[in-house]
Amino acid sequence: MERAGVRPMTTVQQADELIQAQVRNYGTERVPFELAVGRVLAEDLTADRDMPAFNRVTMDGIAISYNDFKNGAREFHIAGTQAAGEPPIDIDANGQCVEIMTGAVMPQSVDTVIRYEDVEMNGSTALILVDQIEQGQNLHLRGRDRKQGDVVATKGTLITPALINTIASVGKTEVLVNKQPRVVIISSGDELVEVNETPSPWQIRRSNSYTLKAVLQQYGLTADMRHIPDEPQQTRESIGHCLENYDVILLSGGVSMGKFDYIPRALEELSVAKIIHKVQQRPGKPFWFGASADGVLVFAFPGNPVATFMGAYRYFIPWLQASVGMQTKQPVYAVLSEDFTFKPELQYFLQVQLGYTTEGKLTAKPIAGNGSGDFANLADTDAFMELPLEKTTFKAGEVYRVWLFK
Numbered sequence: 001m002e003r004a005g006v007r008p009m010t011t012v013q014q015a016d017e018l019i020q021a022q023v024r025n026y027g028t029e030r031v032p033f034e035l036a037v038g039r040v041l042a043e044d045l046t047a048d049r050d051m052p053a054f055n056r057v058t059m060d061g062i063a064i065s066y067n068d069f070k071n072g073a074r075e076f077h078i079a080g081t082q083a084a085g086e087p088p089i090d091i092d093a094n095g096q097c098v099e100i101m102t103g104a105v106m107p108q109s110v111d112t113v114i115r116y117e118d119v120e121m122n123g124s125t126a127l128i129l130v131d132q133i134e135q136g137q138n139l140h141l142r143g144r145d146r147k148q149g150d151v152v153a154t155k156g157t158l159i160t161p162a163l164i165n166t167i168a169s170v171g172k173t174e175v176l177v178n179k180q181p182r183v184v185i186i187s188s189g190d191e192l193v194e195v196n197e198t199p200s201p202w203q204i205r206r207s208n209s210y211t212l213k214a215v216l217q218q219y220g221l222t223a224d225m226r227h228i229p230d231e232p233q234q235t236r237e238s239i240g241h242c243l244e245n246y247d248v249i250l251l252s253g254g255v256s257m258g259k260f261d262y263i264p265r266a267l268e269e270l271s272v273a274k275i276i277h278k279v280q281q282r283p284g285k286p287f288w289f290g291a292s293a294d295g296v297l298v299f300a301f302p303g304n305p306v307a308t309f310m311g312a313y314r315y316f317i318p319w320l321q322a323s324v325g326m327q328t329k330q331p332v333y334a335v336l337s338e339d340f341t342f343k344p345e346l347q348y349f350l351q352v353q354l355g356y357t358t359e360g361k362l363t364a365k366p367i368a369g370n371g372s373g374d375f376a377n378l379a380d381t382d383a384f385m386e387l388p389l390e391k392t393t394f395k396a397g398e399v400y401r402v403w404l405f406k
């Protein structure tokens, strides 16, 4: 029940919708194909030739005319030896064969390849040792996989190492991809020192920024990093500079109620309109999200490492994928493998270890950890399970959505 005068907090679903309403389009650019892994195609790719481009031999051995074999011939005169990349050598009489290599174009005058293992090679003759062969065996026929002009990858496809093979094969030295936003990651707080520094007993190392950078790297995005001390003017200046030079600012820390949490105020002073502040969830309740008049987006994640990490996967990555035009993947669901209870009226993101049953079901074992400051637990888990807000008891066997991070 809502208490009188208290505005209900933004739910996870509402936060999702508010963020998706800010999806951007940063245009397109051409990039060398070797640098395109992780990017999203902004054009359809077509085959410039049939795939394969010619009838391709798939075994080293000899090529014969099947008719000769059918008529009883077993000993063949070798008319020539043809390597991959060489023009075809044709036979011009019965009882001839071509010694031929994997990857070579199949000459017109022959139709069947017999591998060396089934042949005895003797000077200029080859004796076939087997009685069972199939006409047309050991060939990868021209156009069997795709035809010239076929679309081999559609606009919106994520470029993976597997697709690089296709891109290289069709001779695309550059591909048109969707531009990515320019992103800066900002940490704040005087308790934070650089990773290579030795913290005093009351300080810690600035780990969240590196985690965020690594999350982005997994999605092919390189971000800059900055740190701002707990000081109002420097906070304002630094964020102001970033608003002019980036499309997205990812902040970690300084958004809750702390006396030195200057960030919400600085954002307000810089006319970044607040769209979300506080989501009915754990971890990450103090999450702040807003947009400047120029369209720069600010995702300010709560500083506790698990809250920042979860916010990146739950809110920033889906926004990024939509903004770079990636076809959305189907959500993943898993079966909870143990009972779990969570009482607060917050949507809980439970850390889980994933596994499979012998029936092929994805399972999720709760490894809750010690709250949102326990980043060590993240390394032992694979995903967040998004438990519904309406319930407090979650039984083994129930199925919920998971957000994979490993």
Ligand SMILES: Nc1nc2c(c(=O)[nH]1)N[C@H]1C(S)=C(S)[C@@H](COP(=O)(O)OP(=O)(O)OC[C@H]3O[C@@H](n4cnc5c(N)ncnc54)[C@H](O)[C@@H]3O)O[C@H]1N2
Binding pocket: 187, 188, 189, 191, 192, 204, 205, 206, 207, 208, 209, 252, 253, 254, 255, 256, 257, 258, 261, 283, 284, 285, 286, 301, 302, 303, 304, 305, 307, 372, 373
């Ligand atoms: N009175 C209240 N206090 C707090 C509330 C609240 O609602 N009322 N919310 C709690 C929750 S939930 C969280 S999460 C944190 C978030 O606070 P901030 O976003 O202001 O973050 P900080 O206070 O700056 O830091 C929290 C924690 O995380 C560490 N931190 C921050 N940045 C980094 C970094 N880059 N690398 C590693 N660790 C970092 C920081 O040292 C703190 O330990 O607020 C609760 N409090």
Ligand code: MOO
Binding pocket: 281, 282, 283, 284, 285, 286, 302, 304, 306, 307, 372, 373
């Ligand atoms: O969001 Mo906080 O992460 O619940 O501790």
